[in-house]
Structure formats: structure tokens, C-alpha cells
Amino acid sequence: MKTSLPFAERSSHSTGSTCPDAAYTLGELHAGAPCCVPEPVITVENLSLNYGRKPALEAVSIDIYRGCITALIGPSGCGKTSFLSALNRLTDMIAGCRINGTIRFEGHDIYEPGNDVRQLRRDIGMIFQNPTPFPLSIRRNIELPLREHGIRKQAELDERIYQVLRDVGLWDEVKDRLNDPAMALSGGQQQRLCIARALALRPKVLLMDEPCSALDPISSGMVEDLIQSLAGRYTVVIVTHNLAQARRIANYAGLFWVTERAGQLIEFGRCRQIFAQPAHELTAAYISGARG
């Protein structure tokens, strides 16, 4: 069962039939026009996911559109985190986790044997619920993964560090203490550093698992603004329990629900559509706060 869009409508943010080539204008994130086109970057077909014998997701089909923000909502335990982890094959790390179905990233099956998982994870970055800076300096946090991917020239490293820290609005706050431990930053700063660290690899897609839920309201607001500023340049998939936030920032929304067997995607569509005229009665109940 494929929950496809009833209308291949262009997002309200879209400026033209195709966006200007996604040339990177890092360091000046706010300069370009946001661009969201209904052209899938990631296609998920009939995905099911099991932890050992216990199914966590069943028959999930969804298209993730280029340059758009897709919000995934749903009650706790319905498999949103599991779904995100399947998209960058982080599920490989979990013993006993099995995946069936196909996930295509830019047309290629990501689970094909012999695929370069590291390149996939470089293209599809992930932000976790709890800010997870490494116990290293601010600079080393960004440098370490870059060096891993073969970027070793100090000038280029410095340039990227400057750009991404500007992009996440952290540059002015930390420029004088790049060599201080990242653990000394506040929670909100840590989360923005994690986003900067992911952006430094120049990913195409960012997966965000409740990136604001461990933060205070002000930091949460800053991260939310940041995510909004990423729209267009990056494809963002964000899991959130905050419906108002989903409504504010997302172009598309999907509702996961856990049935007696496993988590399922029960509705997917334009964000405004879902909040204004949900097609499924569970969606209506969930967004009105009656269920979930």
C-alpha cells in the first residue's frame, strides 16, 4: 500500500519548476532562495523493519522530496527513530535488526550489497535527540569527521569550520574558544555544533530525530530557525513531537501510528493539508490531541 500524494503539487516555497543548481553557498546560508520541489530524493517502498522477531515497522512507503522539510509525527514507540535510522543504514549497527523492502537514494538501492555505506552516511547526515558532541574541542569535533573523509589541508578545514559555524549561528559565540572542550557549551550550542558537524560533510539530506526536545524553549527556537534556514539547500526529514513546530516549519508531514502489530505510516501529504483536512480519522484525533 503506497501512501502517495494525491496531488503532485509544488511547495509554497518553490520558486520555479526546477531549483537553481544546488551549488553550495555555505557561510551565506540565508542568501539563496529556498527551494522545495516535488521530486523524490529518497524513495521508500514497502519497508518493514524487525528487531529480532519483533516487528517495528510494516509496509511503509513514502517519498522524501528534494529541498523540502518533511516532518514525521506520531505517538511514542511507533517507529519514527527506527525509520530514520533505516534511511542512512544506521540500523546496520543494531544487532538483530532486519530490513525488508527497498529504499532508494537518488535512484540507487541503498541496501544493495557492496554499497559504500560511509559515502551514504556522508550524503545523508543525522542529528540525534540528545546533543552528542564528542569529548573533544569544538574545532576537533568538526575536523575529525572531515579528516576521516580525506579532507586534510588545514586551510580547507579552517574554511569549512568557519562556514558551518556561521551557518548555524555559532561563529560569533565560539570563535575565540574553538580549542575549548565542546562539552562546556550549553545544550543548545551543543546541538547547533552537532548540526554544524553534519553540515561540514556537505550532505544532501539531513535526518533529525527530535532535535529540539532536549533543549530549553529559547535554544529550541534557535535550532528551529536554523532548520528553517536549511530548507531548500538541504532535504530535511525531522521527527518531532511538537505539532506546532511541525506545522510551522514543514512542507510535508507524515503520521506514523502503531497498530497491534507494528508501526505504520498512516497518512502522508502536504503539511497544511494534513493539519487542515486530515484524511484519516486517527490523524484528526492525533492532531486535535484526542489520541496519542
Add this chain to the structure above:
Amino acid sequence: MIKNNAATILIYCSAISVTSLFLWLLTDLLIQGLPKLSPAFLFEAPRDAGRAGGIGPIIIATGWIVLVAMSAAAPLALATAVWLVEFTRPDGIFSRFVEFSIDVLASVPSIVFGLFGNAFFCVYLGLGFSIVSGGLTLACMTLPILIRTVADGLRAVPDGYRMVAAALGMTRGSALVHLLLPSAAPALTAGLLLSIGRSAAETAALIFTSGYVDRMPGSLFDSGRALSVHIYDLSMNVAGGDANAHATALVLIIFLLIINNAAIGLLRHWRKQHIAAS
């Protein structure tokens, strides 16, 4: 109520008897050993089968034995623990077998290691009674504790680091080198210190392997007498060696106390840091 009081008294009594046992041991050592203790005692060679003179060569021999033991055991333990924690699934048949072997090794009495070391290193490999034989035997003996502490240290590193590193496209090896091992470093050091302490205190495994010779060892293939073997020999085989036995024991105990406290301090510091970080 009465029962409760009786229990309290019992608990106090056992606590008091443990401390008094320790104090008695320490005062006995101090009274008998302290008069003999002097800088010269630490540097001089033993004379008259150890009744007179000092323990210079014995300290050196002990140092070499421990060094050989740790240089052999530490890399092996590190590799094994890394393999167990990071590169296999804990429910795999082979890893369960390895865990089981470690448990068995940990419960083997040290005298058995001594006999094995004698048969294998001294005789079979032809290393004779030597510092190398003794060190390698100790390496086998301390391997289980070392593997356990390294593995526990690695397991205590938050799983988040592994996930985040993987999500950034880092290899397992590089996550290990740059993140996991540095995070676990205090635990690793503490494990190493505990094993050093245990090796330095060992007697039974050394009597048959590194031997009795109390001269200054000329090379690692010479026999060398460890501190605890010296104590054993003086008190069991040498009439009139008691005073020097006590002084040697005092030196050994002070060393062990320092090592153990360093290990405990490191572990405590590390736990506090970890609680702060998570």
C-alpha cells in the same frame, strides 16, 4: 528490635575485627621492618643469604619481571577486549567461548600458572629460570583481569559515540582510536595499575619460573628474584632472616598501596567525569 540490635553489634564487630587485623599486620610490619629500612637497604645487594645487606637487585628484578609481564599482556588484552566489545556480537558462539575461557583462566590458582610457566616457558621454549619466563607467566596470569577491565571500560563508553561516529561516516576503527579508547583511557590505566600490583605481589607463579637468584640480573634471560619470593625465602628457608623479610614486606606493601590508590583514584575520577558527561 532485639534481633536488630544483635545484627548491628555483629556488623560492628566484623568491621572492627577487619580493621584491627589490618592495623595489627601493619604495626607488626612497622615494628619489625622499620628499623631495617633505610635508603641503603633499597640499593644494596643482599649479603649472607639475605640476612644482611639490602634488596637492590631484587627491586630491579621485580621491576623487569613486571615490565615483561605488562608489555606482553597489555597489547594482547587490549586487542582481545576490543575484539570482544567492538567487533563481535556478544551472543556469538566464539565470543561466548572466549568469555568462558577468560572466566576459567581467572579462577586458576597462581601455583598452577607457575607449573605451566615452568613446563612451557622454562623447559619447552628453553628460556630456563629467567626474568622472561617469569614475566610471561605473569602475563598469562594477569591476562583475564586486564581483559575484563579493558572490556568493562569500553562497554562503559556511551553507545551514542559509536552511533554518532557511524552516522558521520567514520569507520569503527577510527571511532575506536579517536573516541572510544581515549574515553576509556582512565579505566584502562586503572586496569593496568591493578595488574601491575597483582604481578608485583605474586610469589607462587614466580618460584618455578624466574627463580631464586638474588644477584643483579645482567639481562632478561638471567634468573631474578622477585620481592615476594625474597620474603618467602627469608622467612621459610633462612634462619635469622625475619627482620629483613619484614623490611622487604614493608617496601612491597607501600608500593602496592601506592599503586592501588592510584588505580582507585583514577577510576573514581573517571566515574565522576562520566556522570557529568552523560
